[in-house]
Amino acid sequence: MTEETKVCSRCKIEKNISLFTRENRSKDGLCCYCRECQSVKQRERYIKNNDEMRRKAREIYHKNKTKINERCRKRRAENVVEKRRKELEYERKYRREYRDKILLKQRRYRLENKEKVNKYFRNRYKIIKIKIEHNLRQRIRIAVLSQSCEKLYKSIDLLGCSVDECRKWLEGMFLPGMTFGITMDMVRVSGILIISSLAPVST
């Protein structure tokens, strides 16, 4: 250790030069503050800058509050969609990869829980039938009104077939992978077919 010393310009204490950091810009090649004072200064500068940065960020936020909130909301909504899309992708991939295993498991479950499964399908069948009827009524009513036609008959009578037959017909038009859960809009197709056969009522 050298005997050379230097006076710190902050605490004014004369200290050994090993207690000063190097600084190429200064004349003697050492920092004007001792290490201790330097760290205090740095901390002060950090806190000051940090406060300043925070204040500026707050200012910007308040100025563009609605814009920023809107952007955040949009991004959140997009993230939800993106997340769901990824989940579906994963599910699809999983089903493809483990198809045989899943089928085997399903078959075993159905065999072991025959009564429960039958009941489930009976209920589901009922629900689909109700859904089709409900959709048909609404679609036909809207379509008839939009064409300035009068609806003189019950929607189900206008169908020209039973709801069961309609269901089978719709199922026949499904593309691979379609189910009634997600393709109730198919009912719209049959609605249009019925409407196209209606003659406008002269008023």
Ligand SMILES: [Zn+2]
């Ligand atoms: Zn000092």
